[in-house]
Structure formats: C-alpha cells, structure tokens
Amino acid sequence: xxxxxxxxHDNSKLKTFSLNAINAASKIDSDVHVLVAGSKCESVCKxxxxxxxxxxxxxxxxxxxxxxxAENLTPLVVKLADKYxxxxxxxxxxxxxxxxxxAALLDTSQISDIIKVDSPDTFVRPIYAGNAFxxxxxxxxxxxxxxxxxxxDPATTSGGSASIEKVEAVDVPNISKFxxxxxxxxxxxxxxxxxxxxxxxxxxxxxxxxxxINAIADKLNAAVGASRAAVDAGYISxxxxxxxxxxxxxxxxxxxxxxxxxxxxxxGMKESKIIVAINKDGEAPIFSIADYGLEADLFxxxxxxxxxxxxxxxxxx
Amino acid sequence: xxxxxxxxxxxxxxxxxxxxxxGTGVQTDNVKMSTNPPDDNAIEEAVKLKxxxxxxxxxxxxxxxxxxxxxxxxxxxxxADRGIHVKADNYIEPLGVAKILKKVIEKEKPDIVFMxxxxxxxxxxxxxxxxxSLLGWPQGTFxxxxxxxxxxxxxxxxxxxxxxxxxxxxxxIVTCDLRLNEPRYASxxxxxxxxxxxxxxxxxxxxxxxxxxxxxxxxxxxxPKRKGGVKVASVAELVSKLKNExxxx
Ligand SMILES: Cc1cc2nc3c(=O)[nH]c(=O)nc-3n(C[C@H](O)[C@H](O)[C@H](O)COP(=O)(O)OP(=O)(O)OC[C@H]3O[C@@H](n4cnc5c(N)ncnc54)[C@H](O)[C@@H]3O)c2cc1C
Ligand SMILES: Nc1ncnc2c1ncn2[C@@H]1O[C@H](COP(=O)(O)O)[C@@H](O)[C@H]1O
Numbered sequence: 001x002x003x004x005x006x007x008x009h010d011n012s013k014l015k016t017f018s019l020n021a022i023n024a025a026s027k028i029d030s031d032v033h034v035l036v037a038g039s040k041c042e043s044v045c046k047x048x049x050x051x052x053x054x055x056x057x058x059x060x061x062x063x064x065x066x067x068x069x070a071e072n073l074t075p076l077v078v079k080l081a082d083k084y085x086x087x088x089x090x091x092x093x094x095x096x097x098x099x100x101x102x103a104a105l106l107d108t109s110q111i112s113d114i115i116k117v118d119s120p121d122t123f124v125r126p127i128y129a130g131n132a133f134x135x136x137x138x139x140x141x142x143x144x145x146x147x148x149x150x151x152x153d154p155a156t157t158s159g160g161s162a163s164i165e166k167v168e169a170v171d172v173p174n175i176s177k178f179x180x181x182x183x184x185x186x187x188x189x190x191x192x193x194x195x196x197x198x199x200x201x202x203x204x205x206x207x208x209x210x211x212x213i214n215a216i217a218d219k220l221n222a223a224v225g226a227s228r229a230a231v232d233a234g235y236i237s238x239x240x241x242x243x244x245x246x247x248x249x250x251x252x253x254x255x256x257x258x259x260x261x262x263x264x265x266x267x268g269m270k271e272s273k274i275i276v277a278i279n280k281d282g283e284a285p286i287f288s289i290a291d292y293g294l295e296a297d298l299f300x301x302x303x304x305x306x307x308x309x310x311x312x313x314x315x316x317x
Numbered sequence: 318x319x320x321x322x323x324x325x326x327x328x329x330x331x332x333x334x335x336x337x338x339x340g341t342g343v344q345t346d347n348v349k350m351s352t353n354p355p356d357d358n359a360i361e362e363a364v365k366l367k368x369x370x371x372x373x374x375x376x377x378x379x380x381x382x383x384x385x386x387x388x389x390x391x392x393x394x395x396x397a398d399r400g401i402h403v404k405a406d407n408y409i410e411p412l413g414v415a416k417i418l419k420k421v422i423e424k425e426k427p428d429i430v431f432m433x434x435x436x437x438x439x440x441x442x443x444x445x446x447x448x449x450s451l452l453g454w455p456q457g458t459f460x461x462x463x464x465x466x467x468x469x470x471x472x473x474x475x476x477x478x479x480x481x482x483x484x485x486x487x488x489x490i491v492t493c494d495l496r497l498n499e500p501r502y503a504s505x506x507x508x509x510x511x512x513x514x515x516x517x518x519x520x521x522x523x524x525x526x527x528x529x530x531x532x533x534x535x536x537x538x539x540x541p542k543r544k545g546g547v548k549v550a551s552v553a554e555l556v557s558k559l560k561n562e563x564x565x566x
Contacts, residue, residue, distance in 0.1 A: 093474075097446065097456075113442075128437070132336045132539065137532070137533040140532075173455075181479065239476075294551075
C-alpha cells in the first residue's frame, strides 16, 4: 500500500492543512508520498521533503497548475493514481473541489471528510451536520479520501529528508480559466488553526459593531469567526463563516457572541475544548453546549470583557 | 439555452435527527422531509435565467423513492417547466447519482446543470464534481454569483481564503451556495399550475448504468454528547473561570 497526498500551497509555501492530511495518511500506511503540483513550486517541495512522515515528494511544475483549477489538476492525479492505493487531501474548499473529479474517473466512491482512520479501508465520518457519526468501509480497490483537518494533528515539519522526484505535467482540457482571487488579508491567526476563536452572530447588528469582537480578538490573539446569519447580513466576509457549510474549528477556546446555536453552526464548533456563550436570551440553544454561559447584552458584556482582560497581567497566547 | 437542475429530498434542516438504536442509520419514519436547501438556490437561479430570457427551458430532476417526486413538484411550482423522476428505492451513492444524471444529460443536452453544493444528509459534497468529471465538463463549485455569457460563464466561488472568480466554458456544472440568491416561495396558483406540469418517470435500474454502492455502512452512532456547563453571573466571574478553572487564557 502506498498513499498519495495532494498538497495545497500557494506556490511558495505549503498550507498547514496539508500537514494534517499527511498525518492522517500516515495512519493508513506509513508509505506516504506527496504530490506538489504547481508553478515554480520548488520551495514547497523542499518544505514537504523535510516532513519526516513523507517518504517521497512528486514535483510537477506547469503554469497550468498555478491556480489549482480542478479541471487541470485532475488528469495529473488520475495518471499518478496507477501506483497508489489511497489518494488523500484535506476536506477544505481545495480538496472538496478536485477530489470527486478524480474519484469519478477512477470509478471510486469517495469518502468525504473523515475524522478517524479505523483501518486502511474503514473510516469514521460525520453525517447530518455532525449529529451522527458513520463508520464506513470502502470496497473499492482504490480509495479517494478527504480528511477533516481539525480531526488530525499536523505532521511535524522538520528532520525529514524525502527524495524529490520530478513528474511530467499532463495535458489539460482548457475548459476553465482562473480570473481572480479576493483574499481577506488579516494579521490575526487563521480560523482553522487558531487556539482561540471569537465569533459574532446576528446579535452583533452591524459590521461596524464587530469592532467589539476584534478588540477582544487582538487581546487574545484569536481568530474571528461568524455565523451564517452574520455573513449573509454582510457584517463580515464569507471566509469567516463557521459551521456545516462554512469552516470547522476546534480551538481551545471558542467564544460565541450573539449566536443562537443552530445545529448548522454547532456543526462547525462543538468539538472546541472550552465553549463560552454570550447571549441575552437565556433559552438560546447555544447555552446547552456552552461550558460557560453568560446571559447578558453583548453591548455591555464585550466592553467589560475587554476591561477584565486588560486587568490580567498575563494572557496565554 | 436549456437548464437542468438536480434536487434531492432530504430530512428538513430544522429537524433534530435521531440515530436508530440498532446503529443502522437515522430515524426517517414520520420525519419532515424537504428539498435539500442549496438545491432551492439551484432552482431559483435557473428560473431567474429563464425570466431574464437567457434560458428557454428549466427541467428539474430527482433520483429517489416515489415520494421524492414531491421535490420535483415543488421545483415546478417555483417555475421549472417539467420534471424527471428517476425512481430508486435504495440509497444511491453520489457516484451512482452522477452516472444516472450523465445518462439523462446525454439525452436532454442541457447547457448548464445547477446543483446544490452539498446534501445536508450525507454531507458528501461530491455529486456535482463527479458529474462534471464524467462528462468532461468544467465546474463552478460553491458558487455565490454567476454571470452567463454566450459560450461561457463567470462563477464567483466561496473558497477558504475569500472569493475566487473563474470563467468556465459551456456546457458546465454549477454547484450552488446558499448565498447565490434568495429562493422564492411558491404561490398558491403556481402550486395548482404545477400539478399539471409533466413529470417523466424513469427507473434507475433500467438505465444500464452501474449504480452499485461501494461503501458499506458498518454502523451509525450518536456523537459523544457535550455536557452543558454552568452559567456565570458576571463578566468578571467568566474571566476568572477562564483563567483559573479552564486555564485557557
Ligand atoms: C443548509 C444550511 C446550512 C447552514 N450552514 C450554516 C453554517 O455553516 N454556519 C452557520 O452559522 N449557520 C448556518 N446555517 C444557518 C443556521 O441555520 C442559522 O440560521 C444561523 O446559524 C443563525 O445565526 P445566528 O445565531 O447569528 O442568528 P440568530 O439565530 O438570529 O441568533 C441571534 C442571537 O443573538 C442573540 N442576541 C441578539 N441581540 C443580542 C444582544 N444585544 N446581546 C446578546 N445577544 C443578543 C439572540 O438572543 C439570538 O440568540 C445554515 C442553514 C442551512 C439551512
Ligand atoms: N438523489 C439525488 N437526486 C437529485 N440530486 C441529487 C441527488 N443526490 C445528490 N444530488 C445533487 O447533488 C448535490 C450534492 O450532493 P452530495 O454530493 O450528496 O453532497 C445536491 O445538492 C443535489 O443537487
């Protein structure tokens, strides 16, 4: 058995979730290879070669791979799949986009978003927004798997010395074109990997009011999240959404402010270690999963929260 | 321009699902069923294209048991012209659904297929991508905005870092995010009219495609329950507990 992980990167640096995918892959078999497809992605290959769990890096360089168009990446992965029993990527918008294309061409039923490897063919995955866990066994010869990054620790990044092998780029169908990406740049930690997340919901009432959240995020070195209602209302951009159709986060501390706690939101945060809820409605469902619930008006509570934090002489970062 | 929309019947998103005690699945008897939420956005987008004169015909298709027809009927009530119901009594995996859709597409030859980005029951997020791959078509997944041109379309996609815009040739598959549009409600007269719109019925196993399931469900369990915690009386108490009890700040 050999497992091929498809790495996600921006042509200069590896994205952290690929490290979680590498670790998950190593639980299937220790023979883990990683494909780095990109344009002038030399430095990414070196980075991956240094990951001790990786046995070999496959480098495929072509301008066609620069922006990860699924139509372009798929033929390469399908060609390489010949030599592998498992193909693995993270279940974020990167892996979700291309992996099913690969699976379909290999005539394989993909197993999406696994949270646990039971054996090389048996996996656990959440269904119904995480309200049930299904243990599933794949009877396909080749397996295409996406892993939930927050359910696996990232692989260690130094000490390895895997070989880097060049693989030829494959013809692309020329049916799609990348136009642009509007990235929300932020100095704060990324949502998916932050130790502390503070999220605002519809109760925030406006984008302007998110400054109350931001001030606390700065103090705690936290990432800022949001409910779908807050994103839909235009308070904050879509990349902040936590939940079934947004991002899954598992921080040490999750603070939900003005969020009612719909199951679709809980799907994205209920595995957090400590959950705090601030809501003026004592009956809000969020309280039933919160370790610490504060029934209060957020417009009074948040400034007080900041004040109390300012009083502490040390804050864990 | 002809548009096909794939709609799935699922347990309503407001229902708190219950796992069966014998571990074979979740309770579906006497549970409210509805159209998979993003599939409503898929229908809405297709109907809007028809209203703007860009599309001539909108066809809604579902694959599932007899009652799945209700989902098609609802699509007809908000503006689809006709329906197709591919009858299948058992659960079919996304790969099988994609193969069935491909077969129908080869006959109907639509220019765009709209689907939801994810079914909220199996949470697979696969079918659209698989279908476009089998057809050799491009895909615009997780779409929150589209602009249809002559031979191509621009799709704004919701990705982890923010928004990405791509241009894809037609024919194409688009999987819709909930933010793509605001689905309309069916009016009573339109619900009545929809009753007269045709729904063609096909039988999945007669379509000569391999729809065998490859994944065996070993068991379905309840996730570990989270114990509710305590209510704190003040912000000061909260901060003190976070610092001294939970030790997270
Ligand atoms: C298919 C599907 C997928 C979905 N995916 C997601 C998802 O990924 N993520 C997600 O979050 N949602 C998702 N949703 C939406 C979800 O169902 C809820 O509608 C949404 O989470 C509600 O957001 P909210 O809690 O911010 O708003 P509301 O439910 O309106 O709650 C607002 C809360 O703020 C409180 N509040 C108001 N004012 C104050 C104040 N001054 N002080 C303190 N508290 C106050 C209120 O008491 C209330 O509890 C999805 C829905 C569907 C159908
Ligand atoms: N049985 C089905 N009938 C019609 N459409 C389906 C079916 N299963 C999946 N789809 C479509 O594929 C999308 C994604 O589903 P999934 O890949 O299961 O998450 C759904 O939103 C539907 O548009």
